[in-house]
Amino acid sequence: MPFDLTVLTPHLDTLLAGALLTAGVCALGIAAAFALATALGVLAVGGGWAGRLARLYVDVFRNVPFVVQVFFLFYGLPEVGVYIDAFWTGVLALGLVGGAYGSDVVRSGILAIEPGVVEAAKVGGLSRPAIIRRIVLPIALRTAIRPLGSVFVNLVLSSSILSMITLDEVTGTARGVASETYRPFEVYAFLLAAYAGLTYAVSLGIDALHRRLNRHMADNGAARGAAPGAMEGTA
Amino acid sequence: MIAVEGVVKRFGAHTVLGGVSLTVAPGEVVTILGSSGSGKSTLIRCINGLETLDGGRVTVDGLDVADPRQLAQARRLSATVFQLFNLYPHMTVLRNITLAPELVLRRPKNEVEAQARALLASVGLAGKADSYPGQLSGGQRQRVGICRALAMNPRYLLLDEVTSALDPEMTAEVLAILARLATQGTTMLFVTHEVEFARRISTRIVFLDQGRLIVDLPTDQFFAADGGLAHPRIRQFLSKMAPSSTVAGAPVSEILA
Numbered sequence: 288m289p290f291d292l293t294v295l296t297p298h299l300d301t302l303l304a305g306a307l308l309t310a311g312v313c314a315l316g317i318a319a320a321f322a323l324a325t326a327l328g329v330l331a332v333g334g335g336w337a338g339r340l341a342r343l344y345v346d347v348f349r350n351v352p353f354v355v356q357v358f359f360l361f362y363g364l365p366e367v368g369v370y371i372d373a374f375w376t377g378v379l380a381l382g383l384v385g386g387a388y389g390s391d392v393v394r395s396g397i398l399a400i401e402p403g404v405v406e407a408a409k410v411g412g413l414s415r416p417a418i419i420r421r422i423v424l425p426i427a428l429r430t431a432i433r434p435l436g437s438v439f440v441n442l443v444l445s446s447s448i449l450s451m452i453t454l455d456e457v458t459g460t461a462r463g464v465a466s467e468t469y470r471p472f473e474v475y476a477f478l479l480a481a482y483a484g485l486t487y488a489v490s491l492g493i494d495a496l497h498r499r500l501n502r503h504m505a506d507n508g509a510a511r512g513a514a515p516g517a518m519e520g521t522a
Numbered sequence: 523m524i525a526v527e528g529v530v531k532r533f534g535a536h537t538v539l540g541g542v543s544l545t546v547a548p549g550e551v552v553t554i555l556g557s558s559g560s561g562k563s564t565l566i567r568c569i570n571g572l573e574t575l576d577g578g579r580v581t582v583d584g585l586d587v588a589d590p591r592q593l594a595q596a597r598r599l600s601a602t603v604f605q606l607f608n609l610y611p612h613m614t615v616l617r618n619i620t621l622a623p624e625l626v627l628r629r630p631k632n633e634v635e636a637q638a639r640a641l642l643a644s645v646g647l648a649g650k651a652d653s654y655p656g657q658l659s660g661g662q663r664q665r666v667g668i669c670r671a672l673a674m675n676p677r678y679l680l681l682d683e684v685t686s687a688l689d690p691e692m693t694a695e696v697l698a699i700l701a702r703l704a705t706q707g708t709t710m711l712f713v714t715h716e717v718e719f720a721r722r723i724s725t726r727i728v729f730l731d732q733g734r735l736i737v738d739l740p741t742d743q744f745f746a747a748d749g750g751l752a753h754p755r756i757r758q759f760l761s762k763m764a765p766s767s768t769v770a771g772a773p774v775s776e777i778l779a
């Protein structure tokens with residue numbers, strides 16, 4: 288059989304709907320992961336029980352297979368009376384695991400900040416939340432944003448597992464179409480392109496954020512050791 | 523008034539400040555001299571609340587810096603200029619200066635920006651408001667650091683070796699600004715190795731030796747043969763300083779002669 292994309296035409300709506308669903312669950316999952324990663328990253332730097340708890344969370348979620356977490360949320364939680372539909376289970380699962388991986392990245396970004404910069408904000412009288420929001424996170428994210436991007440790309444790839452909890456995301460949909468049409472080559476070619484497009488979109492977003500966060504020259508903040516001028520933004 | 527009363531600071535088993543007492547009254551320019559490791563920076567950090575005390579008390583206009591609430595108030599009264607500038611690298615020069623006055627003192631943005639621009643102009647950086655710290659020379663950065671401190675309209679200015687990361691030309695730039703502040707009556711507590719400069723602008727000089735304040739004298743008495751110079755540690759310290767101290771004022775060799 289020659290390669291013939293027109294065989295997909297009758298199923299295009301289904302496939303595109305799947306791709307859209309994947310895009311939606313990933314976008315929300317990435318947003319949740321970003322929020323959780325920053326919060327956990329900040330907490331994990333500190334001592335005390337909050338810091339220890341944050342580090343414990345990260346260890347637990349990084350050491351359990353993603354599919355097990357998904358099953359636990361979708362099939363386990365209803366046993367104790369917590370029902371979450373497949374879509375929001377997907378968002379939650381991606382957020383929880385992405386938050387765990389991302390927090391490590393944020394944490395090392397924070398640890399690389401010149402302590403004197405934070406001290407200057409302290410003696411200036413800024414409150415702790417203001418220091419975190421205005422000084423610590425913007426500087427930490429300058430270096431953390433690229434590795435965070437890799438975490439987010441991995442989330443997109445992991446989202447294919449969500450077909451196992453009845454979510455009509457693009458991988459599950461594609462398998463259905465493939466078995467219906469007996470044209471796995473064309474169907475999976477579409478799937479490849481869909482994931483490539485989604486991850487490319489994530490990379491573009493990360494690049495834009497990176498440029499924005501590094502629109503000045505690297506100096507006495509987190510990015511010491513970078514090649515001179517390498518961080519110079521173009522925005 | 524800044525009042526340091528019997529302050530003790532230890533790092534592990536190492537006692538860095540062994541009961542230091544010192545006052546800085548409004549209008550005074552007090553210089554802390556002392557050899558490397560004598561505890562000068564630690565003393566400054568005890569005053570601005572960056573270190574917790576192991577003994578004694580520090581108050582700024584009666585506010586006890588050991589108490590978090592009072593420290594927050596005290597930090598509105600004093601401002602610190604750092605040896606390594608510690609500018610916020612991700613903010614423009616203007617934002618570096620306006621951030622704390624806006625957030626902490628809650629002053630209106632346009633008023634703070636106008637003051638910031640005036641301060642920048644007064645230190646010869648009128649054109650740099652929109653630059654980032656990484657685009658400035660060390661001397662320019664330190665001048666921004668001074669503007670950032672002054673924008674808080676502080677009653678007390680704390681300065682810890684603010685020129686020691688700068689080359690002689692930049693040092694001269696920054697010292698000229700500090701000299702002007704001193705003549706304008708700005709209250710300063712000043713750690714420096716620029717002995718000549720200290721002599722010129724200080725009302726008092728204190729000498730820290732291994733965590734103890736061994737001398738606290740008006741400037742002319744500090745340099746008098748029967749005053750500070752009677753102290754062997756201080757003679758030794760000043761003679762070591764001599765070769766590099768040519769930025770401002772008379773060379774130390776003349777004082778020691």
Ligand SMILES: Nc1ncnc2c1ncn2[C@@H]1O[C@H](COP(=O)(O)OP(=O)(O)OP(=O)(O)O)[C@@H](O)[C@H]1O
Nearest residue numbers: 533536538556557558559560561562563564565683
């Ligand atoms: N965070 C810290 N942990 C452990 N020891 C410290 C710490 N900060 C300072 N010290 C020690 O305290 C002593 C005094 O340090 P400090 O920085 O106050 O000296 P200084 O008089 O400012 O010296 P310099 O002229 O070199 O700046 C030194 O022996 C130093 O090693």
Ligand SMILES: [Mg+2]
Nearest residue numbers: 562563564683
């Ligand atoms: Mg020091």
